[in-house]
Amino acid sequence: MAWGWNEYGQANVAPGLADVVAVAAGAQHSMALRSDGSVVVWGGITNVPADVSNVVAIAAGYYHCLALKADGSVVVWDSSGLRSVPAELSNVSAISGGYFHNLAIVDAGPVQIIQNPQSQEVPRGSTVTFTVTATGYEPLSYQWYCDGRAITNSDRISGATNATLTITDARLGDIGSYSVVVANPLGAAASRAAALVVASPPVITLHPVGRDVRAGSDVSFKVGAEGTPPLGFYLLLNRTQVVAATSSTWPSATITFSLTNVQPAQSGIYSVLVSNAYGGVFSSNALLTVTDSPPYISVQPTNQTVFAYTVVTMPVVARGSEPLRYQWRFNGADSPGATNATLTITNARPFHTGYYNVLVSNLFGLTNSAKVYLYVTEVAAWPIYYNPQPATNVPAGLSNVIALGAGRYHVLALKNDGTVVTWPAYLYPPTGLTNIPAHATNVVAIAAGGDSSMALRADGRVVVWGISSLTNVPSAASNVVAIATSGNHCLAVRRDGTVIGWGGNTSGEATPPPGLSNVIAVAAGPSHSVALKADGTVVAWGQSAYRRDQCATRPVECYCHLGRGHIQCRITRRRHGCGLGLRLQLSPARSIEHCCDCSLRRPDAGANSRRYLSRQQANSSAATSRIVKRGRDRCWRV
16 A cells, blocks of 8 residues: 655556565655565656566665665666666665665675775875775775885884875875775775875985086986976076976986087086976086097997998097098098098999098097008808808908809809919818919819819819819810819810810719710719700710709700710700600619600601600610610600
């Protein structure tokens, strides 16, 4: 039943209302709690939020409704919808609604922060208190923190483990963020952080010091101050001109102002203004006297080694009374137009190699820099990633180079005067490898192998040093016009176009094919050799795994050796390419890989001059001691 004032229908019980276990009345509305945990409201408020369920208690405020749910949480709403509830409110056992306020009884349990400490700004020297209100199962313990660091009690600090923290004689070092952790046997909770600002204008703790210096010196002024951050620092000249400025976010800071290459015009009274939101203060004065000075070098030029055709910059740093004048000199003579602090050579050439220095002068005197050496080398050398050894140590003064040779352990260079220069490309080269024989003169060509070196003299004779098995040059090696070495064997082309070889011959690499002539150049690999003929054809011999033929637009002859015999394949290139290898046998037990394989037209069958074989027949033991040749789709033997 309901009775009394009914202007908003609050006394008209909702139709069909039953199973009610509790009621509550507000100023303009009524509430009922049913046994199933649902809530009914009528009068000035009729809405019930969707999440209001499993309710165990209700309360009516003057213009709002409250519901306590079975999980201990509280829902508050009015005719406009949901109203806020303290985020930390939980474990509630009873509720009550007032005119403009609400009450809740919280059961003892895990810690809940009811009231957080509040931020404060206090004058320096004040007493500061931070307080927290918490509830939960007793006993409660407290630990206060400043910027995440646990606070301990001292002569100025008390209550570090209580609900109230007290700081007396507040100082700038107390500025920070304060929080507290409250704990009990059921858990712990941290409060929100509260900021403490200790308001104080700046105080100078370290004053700058004046000095007398010569022109070109570097000068620094150091000042210390403390105060509420942020602090602004301003270096002043004669109290008017701002020379430099900086700031600090710390309540206590020491700042250094640096002036470089000061001149007499910068003499005067220097001071520092320090300011913050609460005021400003000047440091004491510091008198700087800068006297005129003749020039002096503070950073000397240095020796350099550069590659030809690169840009060279050679700087010098000089100090003294300005203006300073510069004159660079090369080998004791003035360099026209070289009157800057940095000498620049845009296209270095070997003739730029020599000694450089610079003369610096002003109205009060002059000075010379150190004399340095610039070496412009024609030879560029660099190491590979797994052997960063002295291959890059090109001998100083090396010039007029016309040819180079790179071996496994050393480097050769041929100069235009016919002399040979060598240097190691490894820390420990084989003995004698870099000892150039005395008779290696009037040289016109060089070749470097793994462990050997060759030199071709202008008279057609060959000089070899390094591996002893190669140094015995055959007497037939005369009238030579071209040379090559792999380190295991040597090759020489004679004036008549024939080739001779000596040294290692495991795969026939030192034995040129019979009838080879008209050769103009040779090259030597680890176990094979290649020759270029005057008609543009190429001849290769030795271990075929190292000389698999590649496609070319010119006719090519290829020779393959095995033991004392050899297989000859004469190939004429057409439009098609090549790349597949053919396995040919001289006997059932011995074979050779990749002799040659080209895309050719099928040759015309001559009268008994060629007998065609299938690929299988060519690879069988029947093809013994015969010369076998393969075309596009067939093999034949001659």
